[in-house]
Amino acid sequence: MNRKETVFHLVTSDGEPSGEIGLGVLHSTAVGALKIRAFARIPLASYSKDGSEFLAAKGACTIGVEASRPEGFVSGNVSFSGITVTTVGLAIGKRSLLPA
Amino acid sequence: MLSVSDPSFQLKLNELKGSTKDTFSTLDEILEAGAAINVMGCLDAVLSSGSYWLNKYLGSSDATPGSILESAGFLRRIEETTKYKIDRPSLAEMRQKTATEIALDFLFKGLDALANWPGPLFKLPGGEASIVHRGNEYGLRISAQLRFRKATAATARTHRLWTSVLESGSRVKTKPITG
Numbered sequence: 001m002n003r004k005e006t007v008f009h010l011v012t013s014d015g016e017p018s019g020e021i022g023l024g025v026l027h028s029t030a031v032g033a034l035k036i037r038a039f040a041r042i043p044l045a046s047y048s049k050d051g052s053e054f055l056a057a058k059g060a061c062t063i064g065v066e067a068s069r070p071e072g073f074v075s076g077n078v079s080f081s082g083i084t085v086t087t088v089g090l091a092i093g094k095r096s097l098l099p100a
Numbered sequence: 101m102l103s104v105s106d107p108s109f110q111l112k113l114n115e116l117k118g119s120t121k122d123t124f125s126t127l128d129e130i131l132e133a134g135a136a137i138n139v140m141g142c143l144d145a146v147l148s149s150g151s152y153w154l155n156k157y158l159g160s161s162d163a164t165p166g167s168i169l170e171s172a173g174f175l176r177r178i179e180e181t182t183k184y185k186i187d188r189p190s191l192a193e194m195r196q197k198t199a200t201e202i203a204l205d206f207l208f209k210g211l212d213a214l215a216n217w218p219g220p221l222f223k224l225p226g227g228e229a230s231i232v233h234r235g236n237e238y239g240l241r242i243s244a245q246l247r248f249r250k251a252t253a254a255t256a257r258t259h260r261l262w263t264s265v266l267e268s269g270s271r272v273k274t275k276p277i278t279g
Contacts, residue, residue: 031153067146068114075141078118083146088108088125 011041018048020055033069035082040064063087108199113142127195131188144185147175151183161217172209211238 007027013019024041043059045052068082108125116122119137124130130139147154154166154175166184169175173190177183194202211231214221215238220228226245231238 029153031150034149034153036150036153066114067150069149072115073142073145073149075145076118076138078113078116078137078142080113080117080122080142081115082113083142084110084112084114086110086112088110 018046020044020046020059022055022059033071035068037066037068038064039066061087111139113137113139127191131192131195140186140188147184147186154184155182158214159222160220161214162219163213163217168210168213171213172206174206208238 007025009024009026011020011022011024020043022041022043024039026037026039028035028037030036039062041062043055043061045054046059064084064086066082066084072079072081073083111124111130113122116137121137124139154169155164157164158168166175166177170177170184170187173187173194175184176187176190178185197205212233214231215233217230220230222229224242224244227243229240229242232241
């Protein structure tokens with residue numbers, strides 16, 4: 001059996017009776033104490049007690065990157081453990097980037 | 101392919117102490133966060149600890165994540181150092197653009213940086229892979245020498261399938277952003 005960790009994940013709503021199931025990719029790398037995690041998620045289906053719905057063509061994808069380090073960061077009067085940047089409302093389908 | 105409504109982004113400072121506002125979703129919010137928090141200063145603090153990664157060469161090219169982000173107008177190299185900081189004047193000019201335009205600018209400037217490098221992106225057995233730029237089109241050029249055994253009916257079907265996948269995915273047509 002191959003026990004090597006995969007970057008591919010099945011993403012679900014944690015313990016909720018309704019939510020979404022999606023396909024996720026998570027890649028982590030470290031540069032010294034700095035940990036960088038790049039991730040992407042494509043929604044596949046939503047589910048609830050009333051049934052499920054296929055989402056891949058209209059659900060919003062999430063692409064993001066997170067940088068953090070154990071001792072955190074300080075800037076002026078504020079401190080924080082890391083930074084996360086994610087896309088919002090990036091859906092597959094509907095409009096092409098290519099010229100007609 | 102993108103959605104009809106323009107996509108946006110969210111920037112979050114995790115476990116923030118010293119200020120109450122930790123989430124920002126527009127460039128204006130980041131540039132004009134006010135006296136309570138200097139978001140640009142926070143980003144510079146993260147960048148200064150990621151200098152090694154920003155200066156790592158991509159494949160066999162002389163492009164680095166830092167040089168691509170610099171050509172896209174997000175970062176500026178601090179003179180006579182290998183460190184980068186946020187390019188504030190350039191970001192201020194990006195206020196005129198939509199999030200999609202900024203993302204596409206970033207994509208094509210990154211491709212441009214890789215296409216302008218005369219060497220291969222990475223080597224392959226008997227060949228190489230590189231980004232090519234012709235007119236307003238970018239593409240991936242792959243050359244390799246592979247030895248195939250005599251095909252059975254099953255392997256011939258697989259070969260035809262992969263050939264069609266490579267042919268359909270090897271060219272990225274672009275349209276310049278205007279306005």
